[in-house]
Amino acid sequence: MKERIMETSILLFAKKGFKETSIQDIADELNVTKGTFYYYFKSKEEVLLDIHRSYIEHLVENQETILRADELSCAEKLYEMIFKLIYDIKKEGLRAKVFFREMRHLSDNHLLSIVPKRDQFKMNLQDLIEAGIKAGEFRGDLPADIVTLGILGITNWSYFWFQPSGERSSQEVAAIFYNMLVDGLQLKGE
């Protein structure tokens, strides 16, 4: 039931917004009483926190699986990370929408419990960029922290426009971004 409450809340928060959704709405949608809701969650905010936590933990797990893949170069790992984030929009679209859009409704206390995981997500990518610089794959004259924020911008922003049902697949979009980032836009002399 806990999982069903979360799934239903994601649907309603995505459709109506967090503020505009009541616990009664969630209970009605599930055909249960508010008592059932309160058996699993203290408040609507706690559901939002759980949605957030499970989403960011899922992203971090994906990253760490990629980081551990010793057979891949740093550049290949970068492709995999970009691909996984864009592919996720297809698989986890509504969850991602609620994650990005409703973040500001988390209380300060709740936000504090999420921030370390978000920092870890950023640091995993930054570690990869730094490892690539050390390995001589990436240039060392661009600061890894700003490069990381640039890459996160590309992938995070794609939540606002990427249509999984559109003409380009997650693989194609990831490959375009990877090529732009690694090889650059400049036309190379032959």
Next chain:
Amino acid sequence: MKERIMETSILLFAKKGFKETSIQDIADELNVTKGTFYYYFKSKEEVLLDIHRSYIEHLVENQETILRADELSCAEKLYEMIFKLIYDIKKEGLRAKVFFREMRHLSDNHLLSIVPKRDQFKMNLQDLIEAGIKAGEFRGDLPADIVTLGILGITNWSYFWFQPSGERSSQEVAAIFYNMLVDGLQLKGE
């Protein structure tokens, strides 16, 4: 007074959120009556629309000034566009915050009146990428539309993390992104 109502609304929407701000709050902050508010605006939504419209028009004007600068190469114009967007966070921080965060509170009708300007903003950047390909400055094997969305991701996302008071200036951050985008992350052989 119209401009003061907009400025005050930006402050309140940024601080409390659009939904959580009442017309009474705006009037109180300005020491005027609600009647004064209604003399200039039909509703709170209309203020939000005006904030949106003026912000996107400002961005498009900046772009078009850059596009008309015939003495610049396409790559130089790209740098200028990235710089201007990041510099704007310093100058127009709260307006940008309200623009991004409260967009979903625009009614469908209001949104429709904004969409052409947002499309124009995107198309101006895409036109520049296409002109760069045509001029032989940028490679032609990456689709200009997806490249454009990637660049917009980098600049738009910077609203969520760039601290104008932080250790790096708008110029530095813009130069890092420009170098990453144009030359790529890959270490080049000597």
